[in-house]
Amino acid sequence: MNDLRHLLALARPWRLRMALGIALSVVVILSNVTLLALSGWFIASMALAGVGALTLEFFTPAAAIRGLAVLRTFARYLERLVTHDATLRLLSVLRVWFYQRLEPLAPARLQGFRDGDVLARLRTDIDSLDNFYLRILAPAIAGMISSIAILCVLFWFSPGVAVIDGVMLLLAGVIVPLVVASRTRASGHAVTGLRASIQAASTDLIRGLGELQVAGAVARQSRHLSLLSQKLIAAQRQQAWIGASGSALSALAGQLGMFCAFILLVSAGHAGAIAGNDIVMLLFAVLASTEAVAALPTAFAALGVTREAARRIFSMAELTPAVVLPSRSATPASFDLTFAAVTMRYAPEQPVVLDSLSFRVAQGQCLALLGPSGAGKTTILNLIQGFWDCDQGDVLIGDTPVRALSDEVLRQSISVVGQKTYLFNASIRDNLRLVAPDADDGTLWQALSQAALAEEVRAFPQGLDTLVGELGARLSGGQARRISIARAFLSHAPIVLLDEPTEGLDAANTEMVLKALKELVKGKTTLLVTHQIQPLILADSRLVLEG
Structure with a gap:
């Protein structure tokens, strides 16, 4: 009762x-x-x-x-x-x-x-x-x-x-x-x-x-x-x-x-x-x-x-969130990423995923995270996005711990391009405006052009009004991935997280996606997770995690 x-x-x-x-x-x-x-x-x-x-x-x-x-x-x-x-x-x-x-x-x-x-x-x-x-x-x-x-x-x-x-x-x-x-x-x-x-x-x-x-x-x-x-x-x-x-x-x-x-x-x-x-x-x-x-x-x-x-x-x-972010916070003065002696496990009875991990990514630089499955690469991305909190140590954006940033500031500071792009069963325009609700068509076309997708969308009979289908079923994997990149261009977020951005793509789509990503990561703090060799051309440095 x-x-x-x-x-x-x-x-x-x-x-x-x-x-x-x-x-x-x-x-x-x-x-x-x-x-x-x-x-x-x-x-x-x-x-x-x-x-x-x-x-x-x-x-x-x-x-x-x-x-x-x-x-x-x-x-x-x-x-x-x-x-x-x-x-x-x-x-x-x-x-x-x-x-x-x-x-x-x-x-x-x-x-x-x-x-x-x-x-x-x-x-x-x-x-x-x-x-x-x-x-x-x-x-x-x-x-x-x-x-x-x-x-x-x-x-x-x-x-x-x-x-x-x-x-x-x-x-x-x-x-x-x-x-x-x-x-x-x-x-x-x-x-x-x-x-x-x-x-x-x-x-x-x-x-x-x-x-x-x-x-x-x-x-x-x-x-x-x-x-x-x-x-x-x-x-x-x-x-x-x-x-x-x-x-x-x-x-x-x-x-x-x-x-x-x-x-x-x-x-x-x-x-x-x-x-x-x-x-x-x-x-x-x-x-x-x-x-x-x-x-x-x-x-x-x-x-x-x-x-x-x-x-x-x-x-x-009534479940308690894994991380309770403050309702308001200031935007960090800089956008370098720092892991300071971070130890992380998903539950007390589970093994340690990250053990006293420390590294720093300078603002505007790209670090590639390499290592076998289960080494903690996705965990690092989750910690940066505030989905989880570490058991010990600190994850910082600039000089501010992630846990001290509000959800609004955190989402405005980070854009993600992953191997799984979620697209709603709506038009291309509506899917792009998720990150920029007030963007006009000119801005959307510019983002599509930066993502090397504009010409293909213009070739569709309905252009921006083209319905992408459930989970983007009417688009190819490469097209869906490039819509994700176009969203990242529209967000203007200073931090970019790339999670296997070319996974499952053929050579032609991989080339187009990498070309778009080169433009996207310029001047932005970037973390790249990949098992493939081609995306490493984006990285300024590499960090190998042991499983």
């Missing part, structure tokens, strides 16, 4: 809107109960008036019935409008809030999560939280308020009927929903976990389709995905059956309550303690009062999913 309280705290800015939605729900329930009870009384009174048993003033109850019908319809419309608006506002803010919590965690604290699982939390789990206010909290509170109001009116007419209706509402609106919630807790957790597993398996199948085809494992991955889907359907079917059973039990409780009230009222009517038209009114009121709690069994069947989704979201959001 702590996670749900945390969710309520995030919803505090919309508490008045949410309260208004609950109030409108109460109006809808009470107007419906009153409408049915008054209609029953009016019909019975008309029948009695027809045989001369009583006199009836026709216009007031007829006008009240019409007014209640209009009120119920209008209140229902406003209730749906307000409650859905509050829910959508909460989800939109929650998604942004969650993303803001994820950003400082990347990449260090998110390495233990699969991409599909993170995506499931950001999308599916947050979407599941629409149940909390819309289907659980609002109906439960509105049902409680309405039930109290109904019981008070019934008690004024007949304490016995009020007791019967109270027992019925307690059974249908409290006991049955709690039993349903208890019975669906395990399946709710299973549904949430299986949704995440399906998201992860689908991501693996789509992104790794080429590798799976080469390995002949597409069928096996498809069967795994199918098995997960069958398990999800089974868990959802179990929830649906339990929810439906709860609704049936609640309806049965309502019918039993009406039957008991009928016996009591008929006995009272024979004794002359209550008029016949009032008997019909009270019976209809008892029958209609079940509306106050009718939706709760099905709603509480979704409580397990909602609680597990909230737990998954807040458990990730």
